[in-house]
Amino acid sequence: MQDRTYTADAEPGDHVTVSGWIHEIRDLGGIAFLILRDSTGKIQIKFEKDEMDDDLVETGLGAARESVVSVSGSVEEEPRAPTGVEVVPEEVEIVSAADPELPLDPSGKVDADLSTRLDNRTLDLRKDDVQAIFEIRAEIMRAVRERFREFRCTEINTPKIVATGTEGGTELFPITYFGEEAFMNQSPQLFKQLIAGSNVERVFEIGPIFRAEEHNTPRHLNEATSIDFEGAFCDESDAMDVAEGIVKAAYEAVERNCGEELEALGLADEFAVPEGEFPRLSYEEAIERINATGELDEQLVWGDDLPTEGEKALGADVGGHYFITDWPSEIKPFYIQDHDHDEQLSTGFDLMHPRMELVSGGQREHRHEKLIDGFEQQGLDPNEFEYYTKMFKYGMPPHAGFGLGGERLVMTTLGLENIREAVLFPRDRQRLSP
Template structure:
């Protein structure tokens, strides 16, 4: 039975254990070897004496990052740095690593980002990188747990579609037998159809695709989107669901792995909703007071977002975006030039976009014309609005961007297992 390295802390001195993992370091004396073995939970020293195992000479020539299985006795009176070691009674070599390694795992010499991504299988062996995805997994589990507690149904909508979700040219075209199809930008249209089907509350976790040519530290062409839609709510209730879901997930993750995060150098603070709110027009005025020259309808540049981040320092909502800047399905406010929409910012980066949606069929048709869209391309969607569509609202949250910001990473590719961007299609 395999024992994980972290579990040795709770075992008694003298316990027989079997560990399996990678050789991280190897120090050899003629009749003695000290091997640092690493698995996904930690690392430990294995002491091997000549004569204690039958294949000592073979093991003596082993390379770093080779995979072994160690059977031995737990010694908690060790003089090793950790105060614990395994006295080996048997070692099985499972896989020998070639040399030289294309990327160091514990070496102090840093590698450029492309080298890291080209050798991602080695890059992810670094404990400080592995913990990013442990955090991401726990965070996603917490969001799912919150949504389930709020009686949301998890759904899975098509990723190959016949029409753009938001119009425009940011689409990946694919051949679909004799037809032209696209990779879906978001599950938005299908979420709304489900609301018209009486599902009441839905959420989805899945890939989304944007053919944007930006190659910045915050852009990906394939990312994980967490989407929510609910009937009989407005934009304010959607924001409440969002801030509560994130706060619940972050606080739960800190409870589960806070010590591990701190050991790895990541500092994540507990959250207490509600998050601050500022309207688009208020933000515009604030930015112009700080030397920018922006007009109504202008988007906020990275410089503008940095100025706003200095004011709020954490999560905050920007609400009431201009109609011209929002998709056709966004519901107007009392002033038709403004929408019942919001972005959730974390410091200087947008992590979520959401809104109350149009539910009136006539208004939807008018919006198609205003945005220059052919309503025939959306027949499958607008049909659901002809036969009783309740008011509804929702949002879409980028998981990798959220993790990037929470952990203070420099690049969204750090929080993506195998990034897909403007230039990268492998591994």
């Protein structure tokens, strides 16, 4: 690597070359400070005009904010400097000059709306708090992978170009594939089941999913990151255990490893790992409790899907993460198994954050005949899914799994207002670029 010291590693007595962006220049007359920023933090560069070479001073103080500079010099202790040290420069190089008219202020002093921020992500990501979100996102994904491996899962990758959607032809983006019609996959569901039926048994995948939903809300994306699990010889209760473990792994890792980032986000004091087991409410209990809150204009009846307002009312009532189990079969997809004791009730479950749904899962239908029946009951042609259904004739074990919204996990963990804040380059109905 090039001869460069990160600002966070500069110690008094060192002779260093630090490289980064001009965060700010404070000119006090005879003395001036250039604040240089890199990925690890900021450092003060001191210019004593009368004692330094004119060229050096002119170069150092003449460049526009956000220009990239390399400064070589000695590090000295300076209690009044923000980090307790400063660099006395011997050489300053303007590596990449910035236009003085910035479309967005990375110092964060001038607010920008989300759209301007997304149009200028490079500049936006020079802000400590925005950088912190994506450092935390990476740490969450690392911790999630590690926890899945503790659950004896193997990471897989399934195709994103597919001949048929998971749940039929709705809400799919069509693609032209060498003259054939194909789609971008809305879920790895069918593929992960095919692998759970093999010797690999337990799998997870973290990858993109694509949904052509016309929703335009602060919690929907048209391209999102799905965190998927599927395990042979698991039932829905096992899958709930795994889902709970994965969500907790995210919080635990952030608490353990992201202190500086939480600080940058102003969350250092309030951040907390969810305590205790997530309660498991049946769908029936859930609608009763929602009705009891009196928040809805109309009472829910058995068979209704839960409206957003209902989820929020229940979330406020429960006050933490919780599961909703035993959903009516008819509002869950064909691949979810029904309970043996009551075919009106499915093994499907959702894991809810008080603000929104995070996870949807269940035990899967592994019996070939019942699976074919399920397709037909939902108006789908089983022949179109033969590549999937035929494997159920050759010893498909009972299995269960779930899909967890990656951006929703980041968003709820950090209390972000809009899911777009948890994606570098979000895709929605209005936004296709950058």
